[in-house]
Amino acid sequence: MEISEEALVPADPDHTWRLVTDPRYVQQWYAFGGADIELVPGGAMLLRWDEHGAFPARVEAVDPGHRFAFRWLPEPGDLVEITLSAEGAGTLVRITESGALEDAATSAMAWRNSLSLLSELARAQQR
Numbered sequence: 001m002e003i004s005e006e007a008l009v010p011a012d013p014d015h016t017w018r019l020v021t022d023p024r025y026v027q028q029w030y031a032f033g034g035a036d037i038e039l040v041p042g043g044a045m046l047l048r049w050d051e052h053g054a055f056p057a058r059v060e061a062v063d064p065g066h067r068f069a070f071r072w073l074p075e076p077g078d079l080v081e082i083t084l085s086a087e088g089a090g091t092l093v094r095i096t097e098s099g100a101l102e103d104a105a106t107s108a109m110a111w112r113n114s115l116s117l118l119s120e121l122a123r124a125q126q127r
Contacts, residue, residue: 006115057077072099
């Protein structure tokens with residue numbers, strides 16, 4: 001099963017890349033309890049939410065400014081791919097999650113909400 005959500009983020013791909021991969025920014029739009037990300041293929045990740053707990057993942061792909069992918073652990077966890085492509089003065093961000101997807105509707109809603117927060121964060125940083 002696969003879900004995909006996308007949003008136009010009002011920042012160039014380089015800045016959007018930092019928002020998507022730097023733990024201090026990831027905490028502001030996705031993993032609100034904190035994030036640890038070793039940004040290399042095979043690197044360890046830990047994403048935390050106060051209400052849900054901590055979830056380990058492994059970095060699968062790092063293509064700066066273009067693609068970041070990680071897999072939830074334990075194996076074989078769902079794969080999350082985040083792709084960035086320049087569009088006008090902004091960046092089209094697409095998040096695709098594939099695998100067993102325990103609750104696809106809830107996952108899709110969570111990614112939509114996260115993309116909205118990512119766009120808001122980019123707008124706030126431009127002020």
